Amino acid sequence: MREKILVGLAGLAGLLLVRNLYVMLLELPDEAAQGAIYRIIFFHVPAAWTAFVCFFVALVASVLYLLRKNLRYDAVAVSATEVGLAFGAVNLVTGMIWARIIWGIWWTWDARLTSMLVCWLLYAGYLMLRRAVEDPTLRARFAAVFSIFAFVDVPIVWFSIKWWRTQHPGPVVWGGGSMDPAMYQMLFLNWVPVLLLGAVLTLLRMRLEETQRAVEALRQFR
Amino acid sequence: MRFVRQALAIAAKDLRAEMRTKEAWNASLAFALVILLLFSFAFEPTAEQTREIAGGLLWLVFAFAGALILNRSFARELPNDCLDALVASPVAPAALYLGKALASFLLLTAVELVALPVFGVFYNVRWTAQFWPLMLVLVLGTWALTVIGTIFSALTVNLRLRELMLPTLVYPLLVPGLMAAMQLMTPLVVGQPLGPELYDWLKLLAGFDIIFTALSLALVETVLVG
């Protein structure tokens, strides 16, 4: 059953991605000021959104773990966090490529880029913490506590860094940014397959985590 | 009332034990002074340069020095399984946490109060001109460091590589608090008053303290007992 859902989701994500790529590359025109490279935004922005959806899922799973003490929630939390980190990395790397071409620099201490980097480091700490704890039950508990701290910190990080500086092109959504409606639409359309991909990866990672735990438990019996 | 008494008993115990060995105090203070010295090689310590980076520099020193004190906070409970004795006693975990946070806060503040005049001399700034606003920022920023550092000291105390885990986990979390403290400290430490444009940072720092104090108090029992 789980197998079929996975294949179905992955297939759907693939189809949508192919369709979106076709529209992006062949139907949508180049952007007036930026040229062809603007298309990176169709992955840059959905990757960031997906990363935060993952971190939110990890938060919910962590709270549920602390309430129910069922290690399945811990598996959800770690899987979602890892996938979130992967999408965060996609966001950072695509942002850097774009910045190199448009601004001529790989990195700039722009507010959003910096915030994403701080969040990425925060959640990388989550994975480091897990590696340092051997007992799976203790690991799950400590990781859940850390996940809650990290998620509470995320909005504070964004606010503070926004005050600190801003150089980013006006936020595309909920901001002063101006964008062609067709392009604007594509941003959301492409979020669907990216999010689906995130779900598929999370489910795969969860399976791995549960197998791993079963192996650990068997080893304890000797 | 009992809660406060228990927290104070824990804080007094930590400070008394620290005064006997001076382990954390000596390491932290020496470290702070060495970094202050090293920073002077990183840039030309002229009045101009100092004015721009004073706040950032000082808080980096305090954060590094703080990690040494905070690492010791719960590590102190490890020999003889003292942590078990405390958790099994009627002390509320929140009181235990606050007591230990208070002890670390006082220790770190003391280190800072030694480091500040040294900084004033090395870098030739009139740091006393805005004394009370400076103290306010010092207290708020140091509390931010200790409140998060103490809960993670409890979380990492039994882990492999404890000394490395604590800063790795804590510094990214502290980014907003440290950033606010740096912004506020920069004018104050060179004797300029706080401009109204900085009030938002003061609010952010106070809010940061409140949010993470509340969160730590809520989760400390989960960390210690689970």
Next chain:
Amino acid sequence: MTALSCEGVWKFFGDFPALRQVSFELPPGACLALLGRNGAGKTTLLRILAGLSRPARGRVRILGTDARHETTRRRIGVLGHGIGLYDELSAFENLRLFASLYGAVDPAGTALAWLQRTGLEAVKDGLAREFSRGMRQRLALARVFLHEPSVLLLDEPFTALDDRAIAILQALLAEARTRGATIVLSTHQLREALELATHALLLVRGRTAYFGERTPEMAADPAWLYRHYGES
């Protein structure tokens, strides 16, 4: 009336069950010998009773409330593997700290009284670090008993003690029992434990292999329980 009860207690380390469905009840004044091999779950069970860890499933009730309830913890005395004392504090300071944490009206007075009882009043200002092994053990006993607990949870209490400390422990236990205290002690020293005990609980791989009153044949032949209920 039960002083202490476990109902279907489970504890996991990951997917590995360290305790499986452990249930028992003790009346006030009972003394339970908690037996089992290394890794059978004795320490895990004692830690759950002491409120140092929570069961994954099941319920523990001590003196009518949850093990983590503050009023309950006030009435429990716990001796674990470590002595639970600070090396950098003096004997007096250690005891005064715990007396005040346990809500003693006069912490300093309580500390002094217990230093006297354990024969440490002459060295009350010496740091625990400088004490000999036997003195540290006696100080640990003073810490465990100074609030006159109604429930005592002792993990391997006889193992590390010297003769003088054993004599003090036995006197303290006898006194606690006349007071009606309930005692749980895990031990490898079968003979001592079974002489003292009114009940016995044998854990085998986290399961209750035997629970019941201690019978005369157990006291006469400490290996009896293992022979009949232990693993072959």
